[in-house]
Amino acid sequence: MRPLPKASALGFALLSTAALHAQPAPFYDVTPSLASLRPVARQALASSGITALDALPGYDLTLTVQPGPRTFTLREEVYFTNTERSPMREVVLRLYANAVRPPPRRPGEPAWTPPVRFSRGACVGSSCAVSAESPSVIVVRPAAPIAPGGRLRVTLELQATLPEIAAGRSGLMAQGMESLSALSSGESGGDYGLLAVGDGIVSMANFYPVLARRVGGRWERSDGGAVGDLGSDDLSNVHALIDLPSGYTLATTGTVLRRSEAAGRQRVEVGAAVVRDFAAMAGATLEVATRRVGEVEVRSIFLRQHREAGLRVLDVAASSLGVFQRRFGQYPYVDLDVVEAPLVGGAGGVEFPGLVTVASMFYGEAPSVPTRVGATPGGGLGDLGGLLSALGGGGGGASAMLGQMLPSMLEFVTAHEVAHQWWHGLVGSDSRAHPFIDESLAQWSAALYLEERYGAERSRRDADMQIKMNYQFMRTLGQADAAVDRPASAFATPIAYAGLVYGKGPYLYNAWRSAAGDPVFWRAMQRYVTTWRFRTAPATGFLDALVAEDRAHATRYRSLSRRWLNEAHGDEDLGQMDLGALVGNMLGGPGGQVSPEMQDALRMLGPMLQGLGGHGGGGAAPARPGGDVSPQQLQELLNGVMQQLETQ
């Protein structure tokens, strides 16, 4: 998209003639960016109620990146149409990179400053006042209210300094520790390193102002906590001109329209039509491997030294894309980039349209054991994977164990992120009010990929570790089972969020599948996607599709939905944590060997965690809700385990 001196009707070729004639001159030109959409997706737009692409918000970004000094400048044009029935007196934009203040760090560390600075804004063709109300809120007040159907074009200028992720912080060991600290401190989130430079990878997500969410006819100016995903859920069109040093590999949402080089810089023009967000990743030492899946070019982008894992990611991404297209319907874009990223705060991967990131920690070798556990407040989804990561390295047994866990974690995370191309990408959902909608389905879809590729046994084993364990670990720590379908802000801790949304919710789809039988279940799946693609699915979207396919069993489907989403039967349905089975699973089945030192570590850890969590170590004893682990207890426990591993 670009400003329109000459309107092109080509972008509207997909619209009916009647619609075309009814339209005023296009607000902005979506035509070039449509190259990012597959024909099958363009055809689906009209049936999804999108009859005028230029009525979607348009973002035109001119981005100049200086990775050396870790800065960028951004000139942005926002094209906004009031699609509501009342006039609007203001338009609110959010800068989500500035919305997440990391928890206070150690004494002596510099105070946090918002990474992106707004310097000025103005309206084009009308008069308005543009001001930053807070680091993450920019308000545009036009001189006259914007009437229904009225338009507003705003230019913004911003600069940013990208935070640097300390060397080694994105490694498996450090991230295991961060998850644990988050677990003990109850701190949430952090920004996951979405807008940052680390390991020579420039990660630019949440970096440009986007229209705020509309909730109950109002612009949403705050986020109610940092648990879960921030950012936009709404469709938009993005056109970007990115200027960065020659030699940098660039991966973005959308597709490259043009590329040129001059004086040691490259200029890359990118179009991304009908996307819910836009992200860009770049690095001088990134390599690319590609594979075609039908019309789609799948790319894996990874650090040079991580080629083996990068090729594995390519294979998993291409294979899972195939499985998901067969089961859920066609992927909408022409490109899919899967990018290694220096994620922190316990995030394993993050999804954007046409681009997903997978945490660097899964690409490297098993790390070495640190000499002590530092009190590093972090955040994120503490889970047992993180805990055991923290135990990895050092002794040969632990290291070997971790070495065997890594590929399956990498595979699961990759498939989960690719599944988000359907769940939150194609089929939108409100990730703040109902985070289970996309996250539980993405978890379940990753297990589906494993099932279709390797069979049910392998899928069940990995799901026990990657899905169920989130729930069981939450219970082991004494946190109560509760409703899965709640707003992200209603989860008391990241552990509860991980345990319920990622650990328990996914099993609803297994329950429905068993109840419905495969033919009905897969028809419901297809109906769900065709009903809600390029829209925002409600929390009952899948249930409605299932009931529409099989009304005779509506009561049964509804009661399963209540059981898994609103009630608390997790202990009964998912069982309690079994460390022995867990270790067996991690070692790939009964043939695996557990080193004596790891057995000792786990023997010590299990009862201590269970004791701390408030149920006395007996396998069948129900866990007591509300038990608590103090940071000190956890710290002592971990230091003990570390010492033990070191002395082996």
Ligand SMILES: [Zn+2]
């Ligand atoms: Zn996810």
